[in-house]
Amino acid sequence: MIGRDELFPAYALDDRATQRVRMNFVASADGSATAGGRSGTLGGETDRALMEVLRAMADAIVVGAGTVRTEGYGGVHPQDDDVAWRRAHGLSEAPRLVVVSRRLHLTAQDPVFAEATTRPIVVTCAAADTARREAIAEVADVLVCGQDAVDLVAMVAALADGGMPQLLCEGGPHLFGSLLEAGVVDELCLTISPRLVGGSAGRIIAGAAEEDRPIRLRSILHDDDFVFLRYAR
Numbered sequence: 001m002i003g004r005d006e007l008f009p010a011y012a013l014d015d016r017a018t019q020r021v022r023m024n025f026v027a028s029a030d031g032s033a034t035a036g037g038r039s040g041t042l043g044g045e046t047d048r049a050l051m052e053v054l055r056a057m058a059d060a061i062v063v064g065a066g067t068v069r070t071e072g073y074g075g076v077h078p079q080d081d082d083v084a085w086r087r088a089h090g091l092s093e094a095p096r097l098v099v100v101s102r103r104l105h106l107t108a109q110d111p112v113f114a115e116a117t118t119r120p121i122v123v124t125c126a127a128a129d130t131a132r133r134e135a136i137a138e139v140a141d142v143l144v145c146g147q148d149a150v151d152l153v154a155m156v157a158a159l160a161d162g163g164m165p166q167l168l169c170e171g172g173p174h175l176f177g178s179l180l181e182a183g184v185v186d187e188l189c190l191t192i193s194p195r196l197v198g199g200s201a202g203r204i205i206a207g208a209a210e211e212d213r214p215i216r217l218r219s220i221l222h223d224d225d226f227v228f229l230r231y232a233r
């Protein structure tokens with residue numbers, strides 16, 4: 001297994017102060033973003049270690065409401081050495097969790113709120129249901145960006161203004177598509193899982209218009225048949 005001592009330098013950030021959106025995704029060798037409806041089934045031991053390392057470096061973890069519901073997101077609990085690493089780098093003990101949602105089909109009892117160690121942030125838009133917004137405000141900070149959908153450029157800027165310039169987005173594919181179209185994706189950390197899934201599951205990007213968008217390969221690691229790619233814009 002690739003150790004954390006190798007992962008930290010391979011994924012180091014050039015400039016902590018600059019606003020950045022880094023995507024972390026896993027796909028099967030045939031391009032499927034899920035197996036059996038979830039992404040966790042594609043992962044492995046190093047993939048999980050990498051997720052912890054990327055989380056350790058982030059000011060906030062951004063996820064779409066679809067992924068929160070499907071993957072059953074709970075609280076963010078960094079391990080002791082990540083807390084130590086964060087403290088040594090002038091960061092808070094744990095990254096904030098940021099959930100993006102227009103419909104706000106979320107309740108205070110959801111693990112994402114009930115198991116939270118720090119108060120999550122829910123980013124929504126002005127057209128969101130007022131009663132739902134008020135209910136969520138009991139358990140999370142609510143940030144309103146945009147009118148009919150979340151204005152993701154405004155969201156990234158607002159989070160940076162709030163002391164969170166380094167964002168790690170863990171999905172899902174629709175949020176990736178929206179961030180891509182908003183032009184705010186800086187980096188993709190992609191794990192290729194040694195599996196051929198077939199079926200009709202989607203890819204890691206959904207909903208974005210087809211366009212040729214070149215990216216640069218910054219590093220490759222491989223371990224136990226998994227490949228870990230780091231691309232930058």
Ligand SMILES: NC(=O)c1ccc[n+]([C@@H]2O[C@H](COP(=O)([O-])OP(=O)(O)OC[C@H]3O[C@@H](n4cnc5c(N)ncnc54)[C@H](OP(=O)(O)O)[C@@H]3O)[C@@H](O)[C@H]2O)c1
Pocket residue numbers: 024025026027032033034037038039040063064065066067068070071100101102103104105149150151152170171172173174175176178204206
């Ligand atoms: N392969 C991987 O690495 C990976 C990573 C993550 C997830 N997944 C998989 O992907 C699936 C879920 O993906 P998904 O694409 O359906 O969900 P998703 O991208 O996590 O969430 C989509 C939801 O996010 C909200 N959203 C996104 N952009 C928005 C915007 N601009 N304004 C307002 N709301 C916005 C909406 O929430 P509301 O509906 O609440 O309005 C939308 O329905 C699951 O099967 C999960 O396991 C795979």
